[in-house]
Amino acid sequence: MSDLTIGDVARESGIKINTIRFYEDRGLLPAPPRSAGNRRLYDPAAVARLRFIRHARELGFGLPAIADLLRLAGHPEAPCAAADAIARTQLAEVEARIRSLSALRAELQRMADCGAHSAADCRVLESLGDHSLCAGPHES
Template structure:
Protein backbone atom coordinates (compact mmCIF):
# COMPACT_ATOMS: atom_id res chain seq x y z
CA UNK A 1 0.00 0.00 0.00
CA UNK A 2 1.13 3.53 -0.70
CA UNK A 3 1.76 6.13 1.98
CA UNK A 4 -1.45 7.73 3.21
CA UNK A 5 -3.63 4.74 2.39
CA UNK A 6 -4.47 1.79 4.57
CA UNK A 7 -6.83 -1.14 4.88
CA UNK A 8 -9.89 -1.29 7.12
CA UNK A 9 -7.99 -2.93 9.99
CA UNK A 10 -5.33 -0.22 10.03
CA UNK A 11 -7.99 2.50 9.77
CA UNK A 12 -9.74 1.01 12.78
CA UNK A 13 -6.52 0.85 14.77
CA UNK A 14 -5.60 4.44 13.98
CA UNK A 15 -9.08 5.80 14.75
CA UNK A 16 -9.81 3.53 17.72
CA UNK A 17 -12.88 2.02 16.06
CA UNK A 18 -13.63 -1.62 15.33
CA UNK A 19 -14.08 -2.92 11.79
CA UNK A 20 -17.80 -3.67 12.19
CA UNK A 21 -18.40 -0.07 13.27
CA UNK A 22 -16.53 1.24 10.23
CA UNK A 23 -18.68 -0.91 7.94
CA UNK A 24 -21.81 0.28 9.74
CA UNK A 25 -20.82 3.94 9.33
CA UNK A 26 -20.27 3.30 5.62
CA UNK A 27 -23.63 1.57 5.33
CA UNK A 28 -25.54 4.47 6.92
CA UNK A 29 -23.60 7.09 4.97
CA UNK A 30 -21.59 8.68 7.78
CA UNK A 31 -18.33 7.50 6.25
CA UNK A 32 -17.97 7.60 2.47
CA UNK A 33 -17.21 4.34 0.79
CA UNK A 34 -13.50 4.03 0.05
CA UNK A 35 -11.83 3.19 -3.18
CA UNK A 36 -10.92 -0.41 -3.80
CA UNK A 37 -7.71 -2.09 -4.78
CA UNK A 38 -7.56 -4.22 -7.93
CA UNK A 39 -8.20 -7.20 -5.65
CA UNK A 40 -11.36 -5.54 -4.26
CA UNK A 41 -10.02 -4.58 -0.83
CA UNK A 42 -11.13 -1.31 0.72
CA UNK A 43 -8.44 1.35 0.59
CA UNK A 44 -8.84 4.28 2.98
CA UNK A 45 -7.08 7.61 3.02
CA UNK A 46 -6.33 10.38 5.48
CA UNK A 47 -9.73 12.01 4.83
CA UNK A 48 -11.43 8.81 5.97
CA UNK A 49 -9.27 8.76 9.09
CA UNK A 50 -10.08 12.39 9.95
CA UNK A 51 -13.80 11.86 9.40
CA UNK A 52 -13.85 8.59 11.36
CA UNK A 53 -11.94 10.23 14.24
CA UNK A 54 -14.49 13.07 14.24
CA UNK A 55 -17.34 10.54 14.40
CA UNK A 56 -15.66 8.54 17.19
CA UNK A 57 -15.03 11.66 19.28
CA UNK A 58 -18.64 12.72 18.79
CA UNK A 59 -19.86 9.29 19.86
CA UNK A 60 -17.50 9.36 22.86
CA UNK A 61 -19.23 12.60 23.89
CA UNK A 62 -22.58 10.85 23.55
CA UNK A 63 -23.87 12.62 20.46
CA UNK A 64 -26.47 10.67 18.52
CA UNK A 65 -25.79 9.48 14.99
CA UNK A 66 -28.16 12.15 13.66
CA UNK A 67 -26.43 14.89 15.65
CA UNK A 68 -23.06 13.72 14.32
CA UNK A 69 -24.47 13.69 10.80
CA UNK A 70 -25.56 17.32 11.32
CA UNK A 71 -22.16 18.27 12.79
CA UNK A 72 -20.40 16.66 9.83
CA UNK A 73 -22.54 18.72 7.45
CA UNK A 74 -21.59 21.85 9.40
CA UNK A 75 -17.90 20.91 9.34
CA UNK A 76 -18.06 20.81 5.54
CA UNK A 77 -18.78 24.58 5.55
CA UNK A 78 -16.12 26.14 7.79
CA UNK A 79 -17.01 29.66 6.64
CA UNK A 80 -20.49 29.46 8.18
CA UNK A 81 -21.34 30.73 11.68
CA UNK A 82 -21.26 28.04 14.36
CA UNK A 83 -24.69 28.77 15.88
CA UNK A 84 -26.10 25.43 14.72
CA UNK A 85 -23.19 23.54 16.28
CA UNK A 86 -23.70 25.48 19.50
CA UNK A 87 -27.42 24.67 19.46
CA UNK A 88 -26.70 20.95 18.97
CA UNK A 89 -24.15 20.95 21.79
CA UNK A 90 -26.46 22.89 24.11
CA UNK A 91 -29.35 20.50 23.46
CA UNK A 92 -27.07 17.54 24.11
CA UNK A 93 -25.78 19.15 27.31
CA UNK A 94 -29.36 19.61 28.54
CA UNK A 95 -30.03 15.92 27.88
CA UNK A 96 -26.84 14.91 29.72
CA UNK A 97 -27.83 17.06 32.70
CA UNK A 98 -31.31 15.47 32.71
CA UNK A 99 -29.73 12.01 32.72
CA UNK A 100 -27.38 12.98 35.55
CA UNK A 101 -30.36 14.07 37.65
CA UNK A 102 -32.15 10.83 36.84
CA UNK A 103 -29.05 8.82 37.77
CA UNK A 104 -28.81 10.72 41.06
CA UNK A 105 -32.37 9.71 41.92
CA UNK A 106 -31.56 6.13 40.92
CA UNK A 107 -28.43 6.18 43.11
CA UNK A 108 -30.42 7.47 46.08
CA UNK A 109 -33.11 4.81 45.66
CA UNK A 110 -30.56 2.01 45.35
CA UNK A 111 -28.58 3.30 48.30
CA UNK A 112 -31.70 3.30 50.45
CA UNK A 113 -32.59 -0.21 49.33
CA UNK A 114 -29.07 -1.57 49.76
CA UNK A 115 -28.75 -0.44 53.35
CA UNK A 116 -32.07 -1.63 54.66
CA UNK A 117 -31.66 -5.39 54.61
CA UNK A 118 -31.77 -7.26 57.86
CA UNK A 119 -33.44 -10.58 58.17
CA UNK A 120 -34.57 -13.05 55.58
CA UNK A 121 -35.24 -12.79 51.86
CA UNK A 122 -38.95 -12.98 52.66
CA UNK A 123 -38.56 -9.63 54.48
CA UNK A 124 -36.15 -8.10 51.95
CA UNK A 125 -37.28 -4.70 50.62
CA UNK A 126 -35.02 -5.07 47.59
CA UNK A 127 -36.71 -8.27 46.49
CA UNK A 128 -40.11 -6.81 47.38
CA UNK A 129 -39.47 -3.62 45.37
CA UNK A 130 -38.42 -5.60 42.32
CA UNK A 131 -41.31 -8.06 42.58
CA UNK A 132 -44.02 -5.40 42.84
Protein backbone atom coordinates in the same frame (compact mmCIF):
# COMPACT_ATOMS: atom_id res chain seq x y z
CA MET B 1 0.10 7.47 -1.50
CA SER B 2 -0.14 6.13 2.02
CA ASP B 3 -3.33 4.18 1.56
CA LEU B 4 -4.67 2.49 4.61
CA THR B 5 -6.62 -0.74 4.85
CA ILE B 6 -9.77 -0.94 6.87
CA GLY B 7 -7.80 -2.81 9.51
CA ASP B 8 -5.26 0.01 9.79
CA VAL B 9 -8.02 2.57 10.07
CA ALA B 10 -9.81 0.47 12.67
CA ARG B 11 -6.67 0.23 14.79
CA GLU B 12 -5.88 3.93 14.54
CA SER B 13 -9.40 5.15 15.16
CA GLY B 14 -10.37 2.59 17.76
CA ILE B 15 -13.49 1.67 15.81
CA LYS B 16 -14.21 -1.92 14.84
CA ILE B 17 -14.04 -2.96 11.22
CA ASN B 18 -17.68 -3.92 11.10
CA THR B 19 -18.65 -0.59 12.61
CA ILE B 20 -16.64 1.30 10.02
CA ARG B 21 -18.52 -0.49 7.25
CA PHE B 22 -21.73 0.26 9.10
CA TYR B 23 -20.87 3.97 9.23
CA GLU B 24 -20.11 3.89 5.52
CA ASP B 25 -23.51 2.33 4.94
CA ARG B 26 -25.13 5.07 7.01
CA GLY B 27 -23.37 7.79 5.06
CA LEU B 28 -21.18 9.02 7.91
CA LEU B 29 -18.06 8.00 6.05
CA PRO B 30 -17.76 8.37 2.27
CA ALA B 31 -17.23 5.12 0.40
CA PRO B 32 -13.49 4.95 -0.27
CA PRO B 33 -11.91 3.78 -3.51
CA ARG B 34 -11.09 0.09 -3.78
CA SER B 35 -7.97 -1.82 -4.66
CA ALA B 36 -7.80 -4.23 -7.61
CA GLY B 37 -8.85 -6.91 -5.13
CA ASN B 38 -11.89 -4.93 -3.96
CA ARG B 39 -10.37 -3.84 -0.65
CA ARG B 40 -11.23 -0.42 0.73
CA LEU B 41 -8.30 2.01 0.51
CA TYR B 42 -8.53 4.86 2.98
CA ASP B 43 -7.02 8.28 3.05
CA PRO B 44 -5.46 9.23 6.41
CA ALA B 45 -8.22 11.84 6.73
CA ALA B 46 -10.65 8.98 7.26
CA VAL B 47 -8.95 8.28 10.57
CA ALA B 48 -9.59 11.84 11.73
CA ARG B 49 -13.19 11.61 10.61
CA LEU B 50 -13.67 8.35 12.47
CA ARG B 51 -12.07 9.79 15.61
CA PHE B 52 -14.48 12.67 15.36
CA ILE B 53 -17.37 10.22 15.09
CA ARG B 54 -16.09 8.12 17.96
CA HIS B 55 -15.67 11.08 20.23
CA ALA B 56 -19.11 12.40 19.37
CA ARG B 57 -20.56 8.95 20.06
CA GLU B 58 -18.81 8.89 23.42
CA LEU B 59 -20.47 12.20 24.17
CA GLY B 60 -23.80 10.58 23.46
CA PHE B 61 -24.58 12.13 20.10
CA GLY B 62 -26.75 10.00 17.86
CA LEU B 63 -25.70 9.18 14.33
CA PRO B 64 -28.07 11.71 12.73
CA ALA B 65 -26.68 14.48 14.94
CA ILE B 66 -23.15 13.41 14.03
CA ALA B 67 -24.04 13.49 10.38
CA ASP B 68 -25.22 17.07 10.90
CA LEU B 69 -22.02 17.97 12.68
CA LEU B 70 -19.91 16.45 9.92
CA ARG B 71 -21.85 18.38 7.32
CA LEU B 72 -21.29 21.58 9.30
CA ALA B 73 -17.63 20.79 9.63
CA GLY B 74 -17.40 20.76 5.87
CA HIS B 75 -18.51 24.39 5.74
CA PRO B 76 -16.22 26.28 8.12
CA GLU B 77 -17.96 29.58 7.37
CA ALA B 78 -20.65 30.43 9.93
CA PRO B 79 -21.81 26.95 10.84
CA CYS B 80 -21.17 27.71 14.44
CA ALA B 81 -24.65 28.62 15.60
CA ALA B 82 -26.00 25.34 14.27
CA ALA B 83 -23.21 23.27 15.80
CA ASP B 84 -23.66 25.12 19.04
CA ALA B 85 -27.40 24.38 19.03
CA ILE B 86 -26.67 20.69 18.58
CA ALA B 87 -24.22 20.77 21.45
CA ARG B 88 -26.69 22.60 23.68
CA THR B 89 -29.44 20.14 22.92
CA GLN B 90 -27.08 17.33 23.77
CA LEU B 91 -26.09 19.08 26.98
CA ALA B 92 -29.71 19.38 28.05
CA GLU B 93 -30.25 15.69 27.41
CA VAL B 94 -27.14 14.73 29.35
CA GLU B 95 -28.24 16.86 32.27
CA ALA B 96 -31.67 15.26 32.27
CA ARG B 97 -30.09 11.81 32.25
CA ILE B 98 -27.87 12.77 35.17
CA ARG B 99 -30.82 14.04 37.20
CA SER B 100 -32.78 10.88 36.54
CA LEU B 101 -29.84 8.61 37.34
CA SER B 102 -29.17 10.48 40.56
CA ALA B 103 -32.68 9.73 41.74
CA LEU B 104 -32.24 6.10 40.81
CA ARG B 105 -28.95 5.98 42.66
CA ALA B 106 -30.59 7.25 45.82
CA GLU B 107 -33.21 4.58 45.63
CA LEU B 108 -30.77 1.80 44.85
CA GLN B 109 -28.58 2.90 47.72
CA ARG B 110 -31.53 2.66 50.03
CA MET B 111 -32.28 -0.79 48.67
CA ALA B 112 -28.70 -1.99 48.95
CA ASP B 113 -28.31 -0.57 52.44
CA CYS B 114 -31.33 -2.25 53.89
CA GLY B 115 -30.21 -5.59 52.50
CA ALA B 116 -27.33 -5.63 54.94
CA HIS B 117 -29.44 -6.61 57.90
CA SER B 118 -31.36 -9.85 57.84
CA ALA B 119 -33.41 -11.65 55.27
CA ALA B 120 -36.59 -10.68 57.06
CA ASP B 121 -35.70 -7.02 56.81
CA CYS B 122 -34.89 -7.06 53.14
CA ARG B 123 -36.81 -4.47 51.26
CA VAL B 124 -35.34 -4.82 47.81
CA LEU B 125 -38.34 -6.61 46.45
CA GLU B 126 -40.80 -4.49 48.40
CA SER B 127 -39.08 -1.39 47.12
CA LEU B 128 -39.64 -2.50 43.58
CA GLY B 129 -43.19 -3.54 44.22
CA ASP B 130 -44.28 -0.36 45.89
CA HIS B 131 -43.37 2.78 44.14
CA SER B 132 -44.76 4.86 46.96
CA LEU B 133 -41.61 4.06 48.92
CA CYS B 134 -39.67 6.15 46.45
CA ALA B 135 -38.52 9.52 47.62
CA GLY B 136 -37.23 10.24 44.14
CA PRO B 137 -38.73 12.97 41.91
CA HIS B 138 -38.90 10.76 38.83
CA GLU B 139 -42.56 9.90 38.83
CA SER B 140 -44.89 11.03 36.08
